[in-house]
Amino acid sequence: MSDYLVKALAYKGFVRAYAVNATETVAEAQRRHDTWNTASAALGRTLVGGLMLGATLKGDDRLTVKIEGDGPAGAIVVDSxxxxEVKGYIKNPHISLPLNEIGKIDVRGAVGTEGMFTVIKDLGLKEPFSGQTPIVSGEIGEDFTYYLAVSEQIPSAVGVSVLVDTDDSIKTAGGFMIQIMPGASDEIIDQIEARLKETARISTLLDEGQTPEEILQNLLATDDVFFLETMPVQFKCDCSKEKFASAIITLGAEQIQELIDQDHGAEAVCAFCNNKYQYSEEDLYALKQEILGE
Incomplete structure:
Protein backbone atom coordinates (compact mmCIF):
# COMPACT_ATOMS: atom_id res chain seq x y z
CA MET A 1 0.00 0.00 0.00
CA SER A 2 1.42 3.39 -0.99
CA ASP A 3 1.62 6.07 1.67
CA TYR A 4 -1.35 8.41 1.84
CA LEU A 5 -3.16 10.88 4.07
CA VAL A 6 -6.91 11.31 4.55
CA LYS A 7 -8.77 14.46 5.60
CA ALA A 8 -12.17 14.20 7.24
CA LEU A 9 -14.89 16.12 9.05
CA ALA A 10 -17.01 14.65 11.85
CA TYR A 11 -19.75 15.68 14.27
CA LYS A 12 -21.42 17.96 11.68
CA GLY A 13 -18.17 19.81 11.00
CA PHE A 14 -17.25 20.53 14.63
CA VAL A 15 -14.27 18.17 14.35
CA ARG A 16 -11.58 18.21 11.66
CA ALA A 17 -9.39 15.13 11.41
CA TYR A 18 -6.36 13.82 9.53
CA ALA A 19 -4.68 10.41 9.51
CA VAL A 20 -1.66 9.24 7.54
CA ASN A 21 0.22 6.07 6.71
CA ALA A 22 3.77 7.33 6.13
CA THR A 23 5.68 4.05 6.41
CA GLU A 24 7.60 4.26 3.13
CA THR A 25 8.15 8.02 3.56
CA VAL A 26 9.86 7.52 6.92
CA ALA A 27 11.70 4.44 5.60
CA GLU A 28 13.14 6.57 2.78
CA ALA A 29 14.41 9.12 5.33
CA GLN A 30 15.88 6.31 7.45
CA ARG A 31 17.77 4.89 4.47
CA ARG A 32 19.05 8.26 3.26
CA HIS A 33 20.32 9.36 6.68
CA ASP A 34 21.26 5.91 8.03
CA THR A 35 19.40 6.69 11.27
CA TRP A 36 19.67 4.30 14.21
CA ASN A 37 16.52 3.24 16.06
CA THR A 38 16.00 6.12 18.52
CA ALA A 39 16.94 8.73 15.90
CA SER A 40 14.64 6.95 13.38
CA ALA A 41 11.69 7.26 15.76
CA ALA A 42 12.43 10.92 16.56
CA LEU A 43 12.90 11.98 12.92
CA GLY A 44 10.01 9.75 11.78
CA ARG A 45 7.56 11.23 14.28
CA THR A 46 8.54 14.75 13.22
CA LEU A 47 8.12 13.86 9.52
CA VAL A 48 4.65 12.46 10.24
CA GLY A 49 3.64 15.55 12.22
CA GLY A 50 5.06 17.79 9.50
CA LEU A 51 3.03 15.96 6.85
CA MET A 52 -0.22 16.49 8.77
CA LEU A 53 0.51 20.17 9.46
CA GLY A 54 1.46 20.56 5.79
CA ALA A 55 -1.90 19.05 4.81
CA THR A 56 -3.61 22.10 6.33
CA LEU A 57 -1.91 24.31 3.69
CA LYS A 58 -2.72 24.91 0.03
CA GLY A 59 -0.61 23.33 -2.75
CA ASP A 60 2.77 25.04 -2.97
CA ASP A 61 2.52 26.75 0.44
CA ARG A 62 5.14 25.22 2.71
CA LEU A 63 6.23 25.05 6.30
CA THR A 64 9.27 24.13 8.36
CA VAL A 65 9.15 22.40 11.74
CA LYS A 66 12.28 22.79 13.91
CA ILE A 67 12.71 20.90 17.16
CA GLU A 68 15.77 22.12 19.04
CA GLY A 69 16.04 20.22 22.31
CA ASP A 70 18.85 19.62 24.79
CA GLY A 71 19.13 15.87 24.06
CA PRO A 72 21.84 14.07 22.07
CA ALA A 73 19.77 14.05 18.84
CA GLY A 74 20.43 17.75 18.27
CA ALA A 75 18.15 19.73 15.95
CA ILE A 76 15.44 17.99 13.92
CA VAL A 77 14.30 19.95 10.86
CA VAL A 78 11.39 18.97 8.59
CA ASP A 79 9.98 20.78 5.54
CA SER A 80 6.56 19.95 4.09
CA GLU A 85 5.71 16.18 0.06
CA VAL A 86 8.10 16.14 3.00
CA LYS A 87 11.84 16.09 3.66
CA GLY A 88 13.84 16.28 6.84
CA TYR A 89 16.97 15.49 8.81
CA ILE A 90 18.21 14.94 12.35
CA LYS A 91 21.57 16.45 13.32
CA ASN A 92 22.86 13.27 14.98
CA PRO A 93 21.41 10.26 13.11
CA HIS A 94 23.39 7.65 15.05
CA ILE A 95 21.41 7.66 18.31
CA SER A 96 20.40 4.34 19.82
CA LEU A 97 19.32 4.60 23.46
CA PRO A 98 18.11 1.87 25.83
CA LEU A 99 14.31 1.46 25.94
CA ASN A 100 12.47 3.73 28.39
CA GLU A 101 10.75 2.63 31.61
CA ILE A 102 7.66 1.35 29.74
CA GLY A 103 9.73 -0.62 27.24
CA LYS A 104 9.34 1.81 24.33
CA ILE A 105 11.88 3.69 22.20
CA ASP A 106 13.16 6.60 24.30
CA VAL A 107 12.41 9.51 21.98
CA ARG A 108 12.28 11.93 24.91
CA GLY A 109 15.80 10.84 25.90
CA ALA A 110 17.04 11.64 22.38
CA VAL A 111 15.20 14.95 21.93
CA GLY A 112 15.47 16.29 25.47
CA THR A 113 12.87 18.13 27.54
CA GLU A 114 14.26 21.68 27.35
CA GLY A 115 14.32 23.71 24.16
CA MET A 116 12.10 25.19 21.48
CA PHE A 117 9.52 23.90 19.00
CA THR A 118 9.22 26.25 16.01
CA VAL A 119 6.96 26.29 12.96
CA ILE A 120 7.66 28.67 10.08
CA LYS A 121 4.96 28.91 7.39
CA ASP A 122 5.69 30.35 3.95
CA LEU A 123 2.26 31.16 2.52
CA GLY A 124 3.52 33.21 -0.42
CA LEU A 125 3.11 36.48 1.51
CA LYS A 126 5.80 39.11 2.10
CA GLU A 127 6.71 37.72 5.50
CA PRO A 128 6.56 34.09 6.64
CA PHE A 129 4.42 33.31 9.70
CA SER A 130 6.46 32.01 12.62
CA GLY A 131 5.20 30.43 15.84
CA GLN A 132 7.29 29.09 18.71
CA THR A 133 6.53 27.18 21.90
CA PRO A 134 8.75 25.49 24.47
CA ILE A 135 9.24 21.72 24.21
CA VAL A 136 6.79 20.24 26.73
CA SER A 137 7.60 16.52 26.59
CA GLY A 138 10.18 15.66 23.93
CA GLU A 139 7.88 12.82 22.78
CA ILE A 140 6.98 15.03 19.76
CA GLY A 141 3.23 14.26 19.52
CA GLU A 142 2.53 16.25 22.70
CA ASP A 143 4.82 19.00 21.42
CA PHE A 144 2.78 19.34 18.20
CA THR A 145 -0.40 19.34 20.32
CA TYR A 146 0.90 22.09 22.62
CA TYR A 147 2.11 24.19 19.68
CA LEU A 148 -1.31 24.05 17.99
CA ALA A 149 -3.16 24.94 21.20
CA VAL A 150 -0.90 27.84 22.19
CA SER A 151 0.43 29.28 18.92
CA GLU A 152 -2.48 28.62 16.56
CA GLN A 153 -5.26 28.55 19.19
CA ILE A 154 -6.63 25.23 17.89
CA PRO A 155 -7.43 22.60 20.55
CA SER A 156 -5.98 19.43 19.02
CA ALA A 157 -4.83 15.91 19.71
CA VAL A 158 -1.81 14.76 17.72
CA GLY A 159 -0.52 11.19 17.74
CA VAL A 160 2.66 10.28 15.85
CA SER A 161 4.18 6.83 15.97
CA VAL A 162 7.02 4.85 14.36
CA LEU A 163 7.61 1.12 14.71
CA VAL A 164 11.32 0.38 14.18
CA ASP A 165 12.37 -3.19 13.32
CA THR A 166 15.32 -4.97 14.95
CA ASP A 167 17.56 -4.17 11.95
CA ASP A 168 16.76 -0.40 12.31
CA SER A 169 14.47 -0.46 9.25
CA ILE A 170 10.98 1.07 9.52
CA LYS A 171 8.15 -1.40 10.03
CA THR A 172 5.30 1.13 10.13
CA ALA A 173 4.91 4.88 10.65
CA GLY A 174 1.87 7.10 10.80
CA GLY A 175 -0.23 9.47 12.82
CA PHE A 176 -3.47 11.31 13.40
CA MET A 177 -4.45 14.90 14.12
CA ILE A 178 -7.88 15.70 15.51
CA GLN A 179 -8.87 19.36 15.80
CA ILE A 180 -11.86 20.75 17.67
CA MET A 181 -13.62 23.64 15.95
CA PRO A 182 -15.29 26.54 17.81
CA GLY A 183 -18.75 25.64 19.13
CA ALA A 184 -18.06 21.92 19.69
CA SER A 185 -19.92 20.59 22.74
CA ASP A 186 -18.21 19.19 25.84
CA GLU A 187 -19.93 15.89 25.07
CA ILE A 188 -18.09 15.60 21.71
CA ILE A 189 -14.75 16.42 23.36
CA ASP A 190 -15.32 13.92 26.20
CA GLN A 191 -16.27 11.18 23.73
CA ILE A 192 -13.11 11.68 21.64
CA GLU A 193 -10.86 12.00 24.70
CA ALA A 194 -12.20 8.71 26.08
CA ARG A 195 -11.55 6.94 22.77
CA LEU A 196 -8.02 8.38 22.51
CA LYS A 197 -7.14 6.93 25.93
CA GLU A 198 -8.12 3.39 24.94
CA THR A 199 -6.68 3.35 21.40
CA ALA A 200 -3.38 1.61 20.64
CA ARG A 201 -0.46 3.43 19.01
CA ILE A 202 -1.05 4.24 15.36
CA SER A 203 2.04 2.31 14.25
CA THR A 204 0.60 -0.80 15.95
CA LEU A 205 -2.78 -0.33 14.24
CA LEU A 206 -1.04 0.08 10.86
CA ASP A 207 1.02 -3.02 11.59
CA GLU A 208 -2.26 -4.88 12.18
CA GLY A 209 -3.39 -3.80 8.72
CA GLN A 210 -5.72 -0.90 9.57
CA THR A 211 -6.08 1.90 7.03
CA PRO A 212 -6.01 5.63 7.88
CA GLU A 213 -9.77 5.70 7.21
CA GLU A 214 -10.41 2.86 9.68
CA ILE A 215 -8.17 4.51 12.28
CA LEU A 216 -10.15 7.76 12.06
CA GLN A 217 -13.52 5.98 12.20
CA ASN A 218 -12.37 4.26 15.37
CA LEU A 219 -10.85 7.37 16.98
CA LEU A 220 -13.80 9.64 16.29
CA ALA A 221 -16.30 7.23 17.84
CA THR A 222 -19.18 8.22 15.54
CA ASP A 223 -20.79 7.15 12.27
CA ASP A 224 -20.84 10.81 11.26
CA VAL A 225 -17.41 10.86 9.54
CA PHE A 226 -17.23 12.52 6.13
CA PHE A 227 -14.00 11.89 4.20
CA LEU A 228 -13.03 14.98 2.19
CA GLU A 229 -9.82 14.00 0.43
CA THR A 230 -7.21 11.29 0.02
CA MET A 231 -3.73 12.56 -0.78
CA PRO A 232 -0.57 10.57 -1.61
CA VAL A 233 2.44 11.50 0.55
CA GLN A 234 6.14 10.98 -0.10
CA PHE A 235 9.67 11.91 0.91
CA LYS A 236 10.72 14.39 -1.77
CA CYS A 237 13.62 16.83 -1.87
CA ASP A 238 13.82 19.73 -4.33
CA CYS A 239 17.59 20.15 -4.20
CA SER A 240 19.57 20.30 -7.47
CA LYS A 241 23.05 21.00 -8.80
CA GLU A 242 21.79 24.38 -10.06
CA LYS A 243 20.48 25.39 -6.61
CA PHE A 244 23.78 24.56 -4.95
CA ALA A 245 25.61 26.43 -7.73
CA SER A 246 23.63 29.56 -6.77
CA ALA A 247 24.80 29.04 -3.17
CA ILE A 248 28.44 28.62 -4.28
CA ILE A 249 28.21 31.92 -6.20
CA THR A 250 27.39 33.70 -2.92
CA LEU A 251 30.87 32.70 -1.63
CA GLY A 252 32.38 35.26 -4.00
CA ALA A 253 35.07 35.02 -6.70
CA GLU A 254 38.01 34.94 -4.28
CA GLN A 255 36.74 31.97 -2.27
CA ILE A 256 35.76 30.07 -5.41
CA GLN A 257 39.32 30.55 -6.71
CA GLU A 258 40.57 29.09 -3.40
CA LEU A 259 38.40 25.99 -4.00
CA ILE A 260 39.92 25.65 -7.48
CA ASP A 261 43.53 26.11 -6.26
CA GLN A 262 43.37 24.06 -3.06
CA ASP A 263 40.69 21.41 -3.63
CA HIS A 264 40.57 21.29 -7.45
CA GLY A 265 36.79 21.10 -7.24
CA ALA A 266 33.98 21.00 -4.68
CA GLU A 267 31.29 18.70 -3.32
CA ALA A 268 27.95 19.90 -1.98
CA VAL A 269 25.85 17.61 0.23
CA CYS A 270 22.14 18.27 0.82
CA ALA A 271 21.33 18.14 4.55
CA PHE A 272 17.74 17.08 3.84
CA CYS A 273 18.30 14.11 1.54
CA ASN A 274 22.07 13.42 1.54
CA ASN A 275 22.32 13.78 -2.26
CA LYS A 276 25.85 14.78 -3.29
CA TYR A 277 26.75 17.15 -6.14
CA GLN A 278 30.24 17.37 -7.64
CA TYR A 279 31.71 20.55 -9.15
CA SER A 280 34.84 20.22 -11.28
CA GLU A 281 37.46 22.96 -11.62
CA GLU A 282 35.77 23.89 -14.92
CA ASP A 283 32.36 24.17 -13.18
CA LEU A 284 33.82 26.42 -10.49
CA TYR A 285 35.67 28.54 -13.05
CA ALA A 286 32.38 29.08 -14.93
CA LEU A 287 30.67 30.18 -11.69
CA LYS A 288 33.53 32.58 -10.96
CA GLN A 289 33.23 34.06 -14.49
CA GLU A 290 29.50 34.53 -13.85
CA ILE A 291 30.30 36.66 -10.77
CA LEU A 292 32.87 38.71 -12.64
CA GLY A 293 30.50 39.15 -15.57
CA GLU A 294 33.06 37.80 -18.04
Whole structure:
Protein backbone atom coordinates (compact mmCIF):
# COMPACT_ATOMS: atom_id res chain seq x y z
CA MET A 1 0.00 0.00 0.00
CA SER A 2 1.42 3.39 -0.99
CA ASP A 3 1.62 6.07 1.67
CA TYR A 4 -1.35 8.41 1.84
CA LEU A 5 -3.16 10.88 4.07
CA VAL A 6 -6.91 11.31 4.55
CA LYS A 7 -8.77 14.46 5.60
CA ALA A 8 -12.17 14.20 7.24
CA LEU A 9 -14.89 16.12 9.05
CA ALA A 10 -17.01 14.65 11.85
CA TYR A 11 -19.75 15.68 14.27
CA LYS A 12 -21.42 17.96 11.68
CA GLY A 13 -18.17 19.81 11.00
CA PHE A 14 -17.25 20.53 14.63
CA VAL A 15 -14.27 18.17 14.35
CA ARG A 16 -11.58 18.21 11.66
CA ALA A 17 -9.39 15.13 11.41
CA TYR A 18 -6.36 13.82 9.53
CA ALA A 19 -4.68 10.41 9.51
CA VAL A 20 -1.66 9.24 7.54
CA ASN A 21 0.22 6.07 6.71
CA ALA A 22 3.77 7.33 6.13
CA THR A 23 5.68 4.05 6.41
CA GLU A 24 7.60 4.26 3.13
CA THR A 25 8.15 8.02 3.56
CA VAL A 26 9.86 7.52 6.92
CA ALA A 27 11.70 4.44 5.60
CA GLU A 28 13.14 6.57 2.78
CA ALA A 29 14.41 9.12 5.33
CA GLN A 30 15.88 6.31 7.45
CA ARG A 31 17.77 4.89 4.47
CA ARG A 32 19.05 8.26 3.26
CA HIS A 33 20.32 9.36 6.68
CA ASP A 34 21.26 5.91 8.03
CA THR A 35 19.40 6.69 11.27
CA TRP A 36 19.67 4.30 14.21
CA ASN A 37 16.52 3.24 16.06
CA THR A 38 16.00 6.12 18.52
CA ALA A 39 16.94 8.73 15.90
CA SER A 40 14.64 6.95 13.38
CA ALA A 41 11.69 7.26 15.76
CA ALA A 42 12.43 10.92 16.56
CA LEU A 43 12.90 11.98 12.92
CA GLY A 44 10.01 9.75 11.78
CA ARG A 45 7.56 11.23 14.28
CA THR A 46 8.54 14.75 13.22
CA LEU A 47 8.12 13.86 9.52
CA VAL A 48 4.65 12.46 10.24
CA GLY A 49 3.64 15.55 12.22
CA GLY A 50 5.06 17.79 9.50
CA LEU A 51 3.03 15.96 6.85
CA MET A 52 -0.22 16.49 8.77
CA LEU A 53 0.51 20.17 9.46
CA GLY A 54 1.46 20.56 5.79
CA ALA A 55 -1.90 19.05 4.81
CA THR A 56 -3.61 22.10 6.33
CA LEU A 57 -1.91 24.31 3.69
CA LYS A 58 -2.72 24.91 0.03
CA GLY A 59 -0.61 23.33 -2.75
CA ASP A 60 2.77 25.04 -2.97
CA ASP A 61 2.52 26.75 0.44
CA ARG A 62 5.14 25.22 2.71
CA LEU A 63 6.23 25.05 6.30
CA THR A 64 9.27 24.13 8.36
CA VAL A 65 9.15 22.40 11.74
CA LYS A 66 12.28 22.79 13.91
CA ILE A 67 12.71 20.90 17.16
CA GLU A 68 15.77 22.12 19.04
CA GLY A 69 16.04 20.22 22.31
CA ASP A 70 18.85 19.62 24.79
CA GLY A 71 19.13 15.87 24.06
CA PRO A 72 21.84 14.07 22.07
CA ALA A 73 19.77 14.05 18.84
CA GLY A 74 20.43 17.75 18.27
CA ALA A 75 18.15 19.73 15.95
CA ILE A 76 15.44 17.99 13.92
CA VAL A 77 14.30 19.95 10.86
CA VAL A 78 11.39 18.97 8.59
CA ASP A 79 9.98 20.78 5.54
CA SER A 80 6.56 19.95 4.09
CA UNK A 81 3.99 21.45 1.73
CA UNK A 82 0.30 21.25 0.87
CA UNK A 83 0.94 18.56 -1.76
CA UNK A 84 1.97 15.79 0.62
CA GLU A 85 5.71 16.18 0.06
CA VAL A 86 8.10 16.14 3.00
CA LYS A 87 11.84 16.09 3.66
CA GLY A 88 13.84 16.28 6.84
CA TYR A 89 16.97 15.49 8.81
CA ILE A 90 18.21 14.94 12.35
CA LYS A 91 21.57 16.45 13.32
CA ASN A 92 22.86 13.27 14.98
CA PRO A 93 21.41 10.26 13.11
CA HIS A 94 23.39 7.65 15.05
CA ILE A 95 21.41 7.66 18.31
CA SER A 96 20.40 4.34 19.82
CA LEU A 97 19.32 4.60 23.46
CA PRO A 98 18.11 1.87 25.83
CA LEU A 99 14.31 1.46 25.94
CA ASN A 100 12.47 3.73 28.39
CA GLU A 101 10.75 2.63 31.61
CA ILE A 102 7.66 1.35 29.74
CA GLY A 103 9.73 -0.62 27.24
CA LYS A 104 9.34 1.81 24.33
CA ILE A 105 11.88 3.69 22.20
CA ASP A 106 13.16 6.60 24.30
CA VAL A 107 12.41 9.51 21.98
CA ARG A 108 12.28 11.93 24.91
CA GLY A 109 15.80 10.84 25.90
CA ALA A 110 17.04 11.64 22.38
CA VAL A 111 15.20 14.95 21.93
CA GLY A 112 15.47 16.29 25.47
CA THR A 113 12.87 18.13 27.54
CA GLU A 114 14.26 21.68 27.35
CA GLY A 115 14.32 23.71 24.16
CA MET A 116 12.10 25.19 21.48
CA PHE A 117 9.52 23.90 19.00
CA THR A 118 9.22 26.25 16.01
CA VAL A 119 6.96 26.29 12.96
CA ILE A 120 7.66 28.67 10.08
CA LYS A 121 4.96 28.91 7.39
CA ASP A 122 5.69 30.35 3.95
CA LEU A 123 2.26 31.16 2.52
CA GLY A 124 3.52 33.21 -0.42
CA LEU A 125 3.11 36.48 1.51
CA LYS A 126 5.80 39.11 2.10
CA GLU A 127 6.71 37.72 5.50
CA PRO A 128 6.56 34.09 6.64
CA PHE A 129 4.42 33.31 9.70
CA SER A 130 6.46 32.01 12.62
CA GLY A 131 5.20 30.43 15.84
CA GLN A 132 7.29 29.09 18.71
CA THR A 133 6.53 27.18 21.90
CA PRO A 134 8.75 25.49 24.47
CA ILE A 135 9.24 21.72 24.21
CA VAL A 136 6.79 20.24 26.73
CA SER A 137 7.60 16.52 26.59
CA GLY A 138 10.18 15.66 23.93
CA GLU A 139 7.88 12.82 22.78
CA ILE A 140 6.98 15.03 19.76
CA GLY A 141 3.23 14.26 19.52
CA GLU A 142 2.53 16.25 22.70
CA ASP A 143 4.82 19.00 21.42
CA PHE A 144 2.78 19.34 18.20
CA THR A 145 -0.40 19.34 20.32
CA TYR A 146 0.90 22.09 22.62
CA TYR A 147 2.11 24.19 19.68
CA LEU A 148 -1.31 24.05 17.99
CA ALA A 149 -3.16 24.94 21.20
CA VAL A 150 -0.90 27.84 22.19
CA SER A 151 0.43 29.28 18.92
CA GLU A 152 -2.48 28.62 16.56
CA GLN A 153 -5.26 28.55 19.19
CA ILE A 154 -6.63 25.23 17.89
CA PRO A 155 -7.43 22.60 20.55
CA SER A 156 -5.98 19.43 19.02
CA ALA A 157 -4.83 15.91 19.71
CA VAL A 158 -1.81 14.76 17.72
CA GLY A 159 -0.52 11.19 17.74
CA VAL A 160 2.66 10.28 15.85
CA SER A 161 4.18 6.83 15.97
CA VAL A 162 7.02 4.85 14.36
CA LEU A 163 7.61 1.12 14.71
CA VAL A 164 11.32 0.38 14.18
CA ASP A 165 12.37 -3.19 13.32
CA THR A 166 15.32 -4.97 14.95
CA ASP A 167 17.56 -4.17 11.95
CA ASP A 168 16.76 -0.40 12.31
CA SER A 169 14.47 -0.46 9.25
CA ILE A 170 10.98 1.07 9.52
CA LYS A 171 8.15 -1.40 10.03
CA THR A 172 5.30 1.13 10.13
CA ALA A 173 4.91 4.88 10.65
CA GLY A 174 1.87 7.10 10.80
CA GLY A 175 -0.23 9.47 12.82
CA PHE A 176 -3.47 11.31 13.40
CA MET A 177 -4.45 14.90 14.12
CA ILE A 178 -7.88 15.70 15.51
CA GLN A 179 -8.87 19.36 15.80
CA ILE A 180 -11.86 20.75 17.67
CA MET A 181 -13.62 23.64 15.95
CA PRO A 182 -15.29 26.54 17.81
CA GLY A 183 -18.75 25.64 19.13
CA ALA A 184 -18.06 21.92 19.69
CA SER A 185 -19.92 20.59 22.74
CA ASP A 186 -18.21 19.19 25.84
CA GLU A 187 -19.93 15.89 25.07
CA ILE A 188 -18.09 15.60 21.71
CA ILE A 189 -14.75 16.42 23.36
CA ASP A 190 -15.32 13.92 26.20
CA GLN A 191 -16.27 11.18 23.73
CA ILE A 192 -13.11 11.68 21.64
CA GLU A 193 -10.86 12.00 24.70
CA ALA A 194 -12.20 8.71 26.08
CA ARG A 195 -11.55 6.94 22.77
CA LEU A 196 -8.02 8.38 22.51
CA LYS A 197 -7.14 6.93 25.93
CA GLU A 198 -8.12 3.39 24.94
CA THR A 199 -6.68 3.35 21.40
CA ALA A 200 -3.38 1.61 20.64
CA ARG A 201 -0.46 3.43 19.01
CA ILE A 202 -1.05 4.24 15.36
CA SER A 203 2.04 2.31 14.25
CA THR A 204 0.60 -0.80 15.95
CA LEU A 205 -2.78 -0.33 14.24
CA LEU A 206 -1.04 0.08 10.86
CA ASP A 207 1.02 -3.02 11.59
CA GLU A 208 -2.26 -4.88 12.18
CA GLY A 209 -3.39 -3.80 8.72
CA GLN A 210 -5.72 -0.90 9.57
CA THR A 211 -6.08 1.90 7.03
CA PRO A 212 -6.01 5.63 7.88
CA GLU A 213 -9.77 5.70 7.21
CA GLU A 214 -10.41 2.86 9.68
CA ILE A 215 -8.17 4.51 12.28
CA LEU A 216 -10.15 7.76 12.06
CA GLN A 217 -13.52 5.98 12.20
CA ASN A 218 -12.37 4.26 15.37
CA LEU A 219 -10.85 7.37 16.98
CA LEU A 220 -13.80 9.64 16.29
CA ALA A 221 -16.30 7.23 17.84
CA THR A 222 -19.18 8.22 15.54
CA ASP A 223 -20.79 7.15 12.27
CA ASP A 224 -20.84 10.81 11.26
CA VAL A 225 -17.41 10.86 9.54
CA PHE A 226 -17.23 12.52 6.13
CA PHE A 227 -14.00 11.89 4.20
CA LEU A 228 -13.03 14.98 2.19
CA GLU A 229 -9.82 14.00 0.43
CA THR A 230 -7.21 11.29 0.02
CA MET A 231 -3.73 12.56 -0.78
CA PRO A 232 -0.57 10.57 -1.61
CA VAL A 233 2.44 11.50 0.55
CA GLN A 234 6.14 10.98 -0.10
CA PHE A 235 9.67 11.91 0.91
CA LYS A 236 10.72 14.39 -1.77
CA CYS A 237 13.62 16.83 -1.87
CA ASP A 238 13.82 19.73 -4.33
CA CYS A 239 17.59 20.15 -4.20
CA SER A 240 19.57 20.30 -7.47
CA LYS A 241 23.05 21.00 -8.80
CA GLU A 242 21.79 24.38 -10.06
CA LYS A 243 20.48 25.39 -6.61
CA PHE A 244 23.78 24.56 -4.95
CA ALA A 245 25.61 26.43 -7.73
CA SER A 246 23.63 29.56 -6.77
CA ALA A 247 24.80 29.04 -3.17
CA ILE A 248 28.44 28.62 -4.28
CA ILE A 249 28.21 31.92 -6.20
CA THR A 250 27.39 33.70 -2.92
CA LEU A 251 30.87 32.70 -1.63
CA GLY A 252 32.38 35.26 -4.00
CA ALA A 253 35.07 35.02 -6.70
CA GLU A 254 38.01 34.94 -4.28
CA GLN A 255 36.74 31.97 -2.27
CA ILE A 256 35.76 30.07 -5.41
CA GLN A 257 39.32 30.55 -6.71
CA GLU A 258 40.57 29.09 -3.40
CA LEU A 259 38.40 25.99 -4.00
CA ILE A 260 39.92 25.65 -7.48
CA ASP A 261 43.53 26.11 -6.26
CA GLN A 262 43.37 24.06 -3.06
CA ASP A 263 40.69 21.41 -3.63
CA HIS A 264 40.57 21.29 -7.45
CA GLY A 265 36.79 21.10 -7.24
CA ALA A 266 33.98 21.00 -4.68
CA GLU A 267 31.29 18.70 -3.32
CA ALA A 268 27.95 19.90 -1.98
CA VAL A 269 25.85 17.61 0.23
CA CYS A 270 22.14 18.27 0.82
CA ALA A 271 21.33 18.14 4.55
CA PHE A 272 17.74 17.08 3.84
CA CYS A 273 18.30 14.11 1.54
CA ASN A 274 22.07 13.42 1.54
CA ASN A 275 22.32 13.78 -2.26
CA LYS A 276 25.85 14.78 -3.29
CA TYR A 277 26.75 17.15 -6.14
CA GLN A 278 30.24 17.37 -7.64
CA TYR A 279 31.71 20.55 -9.15
CA SER A 280 34.84 20.22 -11.28
CA GLU A 281 37.46 22.96 -11.62
CA GLU A 282 35.77 23.89 -14.92
CA ASP A 283 32.36 24.17 -13.18
CA LEU A 284 33.82 26.42 -10.49
CA TYR A 285 35.67 28.54 -13.05
CA ALA A 286 32.38 29.08 -14.93
CA LEU A 287 30.67 30.18 -11.69
CA LYS A 288 33.53 32.58 -10.96
CA GLN A 289 33.23 34.06 -14.49
CA GLU A 290 29.50 34.53 -13.85
CA ILE A 291 30.30 36.66 -10.77
CA LEU A 292 32.87 38.71 -12.64
CA GLY A 293 30.50 39.15 -15.57
CA GLU A 294 33.06 37.80 -18.04
Missing amino acids: NGKG
